[in-house]
Amino acid sequence: MSVRRMPSQPVDPPEPLLSVRGLAKEFAEHRPFARARRTLLAFDEINLTIRRGTTLALVGESGAGKSTLARCLALLEKPTRGEIWFEGSNLLALSERERLPLRSKIQLIHQDPASALNPGMTAVEIVAEPLAIQRLGKKDEQRIRALELMRQVGLSAESACKRPLEFSGGQRQRLAIARALALEPTLLILDEACSGLDLQTQETILDLLADLQAAFAMAFIYVSHDLRAVSEFAHETAVMYQGRIVEHKPSDELFENPEHPYTQELLAAMPSMDAICAGRLIGVSR
Amino acid sequence: MKRNYKLRAALALLAAFHVFILLAGFFAPYGFATQDRDMAFAPPTRMHFVDAQDKFHARPFVYVFKNNISDSSYAEDLSYVYPLRLFVPGAPYKIAGMFSARVHLFGVDAPARISLLGTDGYGRDQFSRFLYGGQLSLFAGIIAAVLSVGIGIVVGSLAGFYGGWIDNGLMRGSDLFFALPWLYLLFAVRAALPLHVPEWEVFLLLVSVIGLIGWARPARLIRGVVLSARERNFVRAARGFGASDAYLLRRHVLPQTYGVALTQLALLIPQYILAEVTLSFLGLGIGEPVPSWGSLLATLQHYDVLSSYWWMFLPAVLLVPLFFAYHAAADALQERYESISL
Amino acid sequence: MKYLGRRLVHAILLLLAISLFSFVLLQLAPGDFFGSMRVNPRISQQTIDGLRATYGIDKPFPIRYAHWLASVANGQLGVSLAYNGPVAPLLRVRARNTLLLTGISTFFAWLLAIPIGLFSATRRGKAMDRASGAATSTLLAIPDLLLFLALLLLAVRTGWFPAGGMISPGLEDVGFWSRARDIARHVVLPALGLTIVTLPVLVRHVRSAVIQVLESPFIRAARGHGISGSRLLFRYVLRAASNPLISLLGFSIGTMLSASLLVEVVLSWPGLGPLLVEAILSRDVYVVVGAVMLSSVFLLAGNFVADLLLFASDPRIRVEQAE
Numbered sequence: 001m002s003v004r005r006m007p008s009q010p011v012d013p014p015e016p017l018l019s020v021r022g023l024a025k026e027f028a029e030h031r032p033f034a035r036a037r038r039t040l041l042a043f044d045e046i047n048l049t050i051r052r053g054t055t056l057a058l059v060g061e062s063g064a065g066k067s068t069l070a071r072c073l074a075l076l077e078k079p080t081r082g083e084i085w086f087e088g089s090n091l092l093a094l095s096e097r098e099r100l101p102l103r104s105k106i107q108l109i110h111q112d113p114a115s116a117l118n119p120g121m122t123a124v125e126i127v128a129e130p131l132a133i134q135r136l137g138k139k140d141e142q143r144i145r146a147l148e149l150m151r152q153v154g155l156s157a158e159s160a161c162k163r164p165l166e167f168s169g170g171q172r173q174r175l176a177i178a179r180a181l182a183l184e185p186t187l188l189i190l191d192e193a194c195s196g197l198d199l200q201t202q203e204t205i206l207d208l209l210a211d212l213q214a215a216f217a218m219a220f221i222y223v224s225h226d227l228r229a230v231s232e233f234a235h236e237t238a239v240m241y242q243g244r245i246v247e248h249k250p251s252d253e254l255f256e257n258p259e260h261p262y263t264q265e266l267l268a269a270m271p272s273m274d275a276i277c278a279g280r281l282i283g284v285s286r
Numbered sequence: 287m288k289r290n291y292k293l294r295a296a297l298a299l300l301a302a303f304h305v306f307i308l309l310a311g312f313f314a315p316y317g318f319a320t321q322d323r324d325m326a327f328a329p330p331t332r333m334h335f336v337d338a339q340d341k342f343h344a345r346p347f348v349y350v351f352k353n354n355i356s357d358s359s360y361a362e363d364l365s366y367v368y369p370l371r372l373f374v375p376g377a378p379y380k381i382a383g384m385f386s387a388r389v390h391l392f393g394v395d396a397p398a399r400i401s402l403l404g405t406d407g408y409g410r411d412q413f414s415r416f417l418y419g420g421q422l423s424l425f426a427g428i429i430a431a432v433l434s435v436g437i438g439i440v441v442g443s444l445a446g447f448y449g450g451w452i453d454n455g456l457m458r459g460s461d462l463f464f465a466l467p468w469l470y471l472l473f474a475v476r477a478a479l480p481l482h483v484p485e486w487e488v489f490l491l492l493v494s495v496i497g498l499i500g501w502a503r504p505a506r507l508i509r510g511v512v513l514s515a516r517e518r519n520f521v522r523a524a525r526g527f528g529a530s531d532a533y534l535l536r537r538h539v540l541p542q543t544y545g546v547a548l549t550q551l552a553l554l555i556p557q558y559i560l561a562e563v564t565l566s567f568l569g570l571g572i573g574e575p576v577p578s579w580g581s582l583l584a585t586l587q588h589y590d591v592l593s594s595y596w597w598m599f600l601p602a603v604l605l606v607p608l609f610f611a612y613h614a615a616a617d618a619l620q621e622r623y624e625s626i627s628l
Numbered sequence: 629m630k631y632l633g634r635r636l637v638h639a640i641l642l643l644l645a646i647s648l649f650s651f652v653l654l655q656l657a658p659g660d661f662f663g664s665m666r667v668n669p670r671i672s673q674q675t676i677d678g679l680r681a682t683y684g685i686d687k688p689f690p691i692r693y694a695h696w697l698a699s700v701a702n703g704q705l706g707v708s709l710a711y712n713g714p715v716a717p718l719l720r721v722r723a724r725n726t727l728l729l730t731g732i733s734t735f736f737a738w739l740l741a742i743p744i745g746l747f748s749a750t751r752r753g754k755a756m757d758r759a760s761g762a763a764t765s766t767l768l769a770i771p772d773l774l775l776f777l778a779l780l781l782l783a784v785r786t787g788w789f790p791a792g793g794m795i796s797p798g799l800e801d802v803g804f805w806s807r808a809r810d811i812a813r814h815v816v817l818p819a820l821g822l823t824i825v826t827l828p829v830l831v832r833h834v835r836s837a838v839i840q841v842l843e844s845p846f847i848r849a850a851r852g853h854g855i856s857g858s859r860l861l862f863r864y865v866l867r868a869a870s871n872p873l874i875s876l877l878g879f880s881i882g883t884m885l886s887a888s889l890l891v892e893v894v895l896s897w898p899g900l901g902p903l904l905v906e907a908i909l910s911r912d913v914y915v916v917v918g919a920v921m922l923s924s925v926f927l928l929a930g931n932f933v934a935d936l937l938l939f940a941s942d943p944r945i946r947v948e949q950a951e
Contacts, residue, residue, distance in 0.1 A: 074526065108526065118538055465646065465924060465927055580773075
């Protein structure tokens, strides 16, 4: 069968790291001459919990609101309603200043690393940027830490002075991950982080993530529409349909016994697991 | 690449021009106010290699111009030969207003004069006056353009980055400047300044006036760049790390505007040089004896000068390659940074 | 309609701001019209003060501005100190002369620019485009002043055209056609100069607007449908390119009072330009403000006309506003 990437037992304190209750996001349309203001519902009634050292996958078709939810969880957008409890505080109720130290612990990795990296900066500058912004340590200390982070994600020190465009897609994603690790986050949100990469590169990134999770007991929220990767990588999977979570179970159970009709449709559309495994044993190398 | 070649050639020409003008004292054989009433309206000095005795000289030489009083024309006196000398000591001058020097690139012994562009009504060497005039007109244009683009960057960044009522207010303000016929406004503002005021003050005021008129278009363009830069993912990411607005502007947003700013500079400088030239031509610039390219051309308004002394046109003709080079640079920059044409 | 109404209000507010701005600028000027009289020892200070009082120049700034606004509402623009008469009729005559000149040159400039720009764009990269491109670049690099002086030289040397002015002296009382012919002879050089100076920029804009349209997907689709040649050009391409070109036309019309300043001075054409220069040199306050206002009105009117035309011709704007 397929190789599991994550540790078989989630580690550490049983209390959840992140707990989301009743989160909702509405967009008001700006049409100055319209009679009634129409609102667009991105997602509604989201309840989630996640523990350290585990991975929660969020799947669903495009437009189901996954990315918006991811950005809200990363505090890059403001939800309309609900609570986000993280390390004992409701993040949405705090002021910006109070939120700042906690904010560092939650990081987002974008789908397209090229847009998330400033093309004019060198690799080491990019990775050190969070440290520079938060003024942690002196310049050379920041640089040393950045190189260390790059090493952790598998980028050599020689590439420190290269610019993002000189890297391949997979390497750029590693760079983004290295940067996200700078502030020692406990929760990493991956918004379709592997979707733009070829299969082989995807594998290597997922390997890296699994290693990081094992080493630092990080929690991941893995947003994707690639069920195959999800099935191997995530402990739990939540299915989103039209802005709501319709099913949320440990991954094994979900894939064996999908209950919601939409989940069944999704799984039906996926190429069969056996066929994939067969292909893997024959062709793809690590 | 062919385009690169064009840009390089333009930049080289520009650099040369600017160096000549910056070091006007060195390249000009005479001071800008040195008069010689015996040589009023003399045509450009001709350089010869072969003298009246059919002897070939390796060094080019000139003859003294003798003024034929009866028909007020100039004839060359072939009796003596005055070779061209390089690195000649001459009238003292100052480099950048600080260092004194006496060496001039070229010259001839008295009583001969070498006037490459001829002389004006007071016998002043037009070539020297052209170089010194450039110090005024060229740098007035450059400084004014830097001022305009500078204001444009500030206004455009604030408006684009913060949006909301700041954006609205600033853009309405720029509307005001768009709606003003700028040449007329320039004149009106010039009218607000006294006509005869010490040189440097007028220079500064002139520069500020010209510069303050043209900030609206750069501001608009930069606002556009800032608007789109603000939405980029790496800016969002930096915000996620807790970056302040000032940091985001400095590190991520403003660097994106430099291309547009540079292009605007290359476009505005020739326009502003022309504005100064026009003002000086009409007598609204800096007064005598400080030359400016415009005042060099002002005598051409007299019909007799216009029709008899063709060399008085030469300062204007020399401006053509300068503007050509600036336009070529602006075109190349525009292509490179793909700025939207307005 | 509401859209146009808003633009109109906007324009009026802008005009008020401009008038205030110009007034303030001139207020900052040290000295005034009568200041130069003090050089003459025969004119006593009392006379000067009296003159100042007569013309109301001694009153504080806000009062002067308010008076001026009130008189504008009455259709008067103050008094010219140099010409010793009301400003409005003075401006009217000069503006008429300027418009004659700029009208002719704007007409011919556009008449030439559209075909040249159009065909340069369609034959992009080929001989004609490159020739017109080189010509445009060269013309742009030639300072206007040089061109006008050269034209003046032409007139003085050859005598084919009069060297200045609008009417030959002594010809005020002949018949309409003779006068018209005379004016025509005088207008050739300045109009030629102005046309040559404005043509390159127009050609470039037309060319780039057409190129943008030619490269757009919908033209490719039209070609794919088999539409080609002049039908494609005139019915599709020109229509699509008309949006930026109409804005440009609005700007052209708008600058009809101000663009000719230099040519009028050099070739002695009795328009607004020389009047403004004189007024500035002599600190004739109300003339300066009046001239600046008048040309601003024109600029705003030109843009407004462009907005009108765009509204009528571009359906996207109508839809945008209706929503």
